[in-house]
Amino acid sequence: xxxxxxxxxxxxxxxxxxxxxxxxxxxxxxxxxxxxxxxxxxxxxxxxxxxxxxxxxxxxxxxxxxxxxxxxxxxxxxxxxxxxxxxxxxxxxxxxxxxxxxxxxxxxxxxxxxxxxxxxxxxxxxxxxxxxxxxxx
Amino acid sequence: xxxxxxxxxxxxxxxxxxxxxxxxxxxxxxxxxxxxxxxxxxxxxxxxxxxxxxxxxxxxxxxxxxxxxxxxxxxxxxxxxxxxxxxxxxxxxxxxxxxxxxxxxxxxxxxxxxxxxxxxxxxxxxxxx
Numbered sequence: 001x002x003x004x005x006x007x008x009x010x011x012x013x014x015x016x017x018x019x020x021x022x023x024x025x026x027x028x029x030x031x032x033x034x035x036x037x038x039x040x041x042x043x044x045x046x047x048x049x050x051x052x053x054x055x056x057x058x059x060x061x062x063x064x065x066x067x068x069x070x071x072x073x074x075x076x077x078x079x080x081x082x083x084x085x086x087x088x089x090x091x092x093x094x095x096x097x098x099x100x101x102x103x104x105x106x107x108x109x110x111x112x113x114x115x116x117x118x119x120x121x122x123x124x125x126x127x128x129x130x131x132x133x134x135x136x137x
Numbered sequence: 138x139x140x141x142x143x144x145x146x147x148x149x150x151x152x153x154x155x156x157x158x159x160x161x162x163x164x165x166x167x168x169x170x171x172x173x174x175x176x177x178x179x180x181x182x183x184x185x186x187x188x189x190x191x192x193x194x195x196x197x198x199x200x201x202x203x204x205x206x207x208x209x210x211x212x213x214x215x216x217x218x219x220x221x222x223x224x225x226x227x228x229x230x231x232x233x234x235x236x237x238x239x240x241x242x243x244x245x246x247x248x249x250x251x252x253x254x255x256x257x258x259x260x261x262x263x264x265x266x
Contacts (some may be wrong), residue, residue: 040170042172042174043174044177046264047174047265049263050184051223074244095197100194131197133166133190133199136187
């Protein structure tokens with residue numbers, strides 16, 4: 001009888017342990033499922049973007065004078081350049097409608113005026129156009 | 138001994154029924170995944186855009202055909218870029234696309250057709266990848 005009681009107690013304890021373990025199975029499964037949903041990993045490439053205004057070194061009017069020689073425009077003098085344009089490159093082109101001549105010079109640090117020699121000397125006509133552009137600084 | 142076996146069988150039937158019921162619950166689910174990633178720029182250092190102008194008798198006037206970007210860091214190598222020159226009301230005047238180089242600190246973007254220099258008031262640069 002004593003041996004039978006011992007077996008009975010051990011079997012009962014084993015059953016309780018088994019039951020307790022099995023009750024944890026659904027919990028473990030659920031935990032695993034939601035753990036998988038949260039573990040989605042995301043990576044990203046890089047994106048860098050910027051917009052900036054293209055500044056002007058001056059907004060005031062510049063003076064433009066054509067220098068003539070033998071009926072042609074050989075150079076252009078541009079004046080009224082502020083110090084903010086110092087160090088920039090000034091390009092100038094004179095176009096008489098059939099030919100044009102271009103040149104460029106560096107603007108001195110303090111601004112002022114510059115004379116741009118033209119690579120080709122267009123003939124003086126009733127209306128030449130003079131285009132200038134200041135690049136930099 | 139018979140009572141012990143009866144208790145075991147009863148227990149198995151009981152717990153078997155319990156887990157049998159739990160297993161019988163039908164549930165389906167769509168997938169759900171969530172994550173967060175930081176979208177960073179490929180470099181923090183400043184880039185500078187310089188313009189190359191060419192006289193166009195057809196325009197007529199000076200046009201911008203090339204923009205040279207300097208200050209490129211190695212972390213931005215070999216990535217797609219897009220450069221847009223804008224004018225009044227931030228309207229796009231033209232766009233140049235390409236891939237940043239794998240070496241060096243500068244690259245040149247070509248605009249075709251070239252854009253009238255007097256119209257350019259802004260520039261936008263994006264590097265991604």
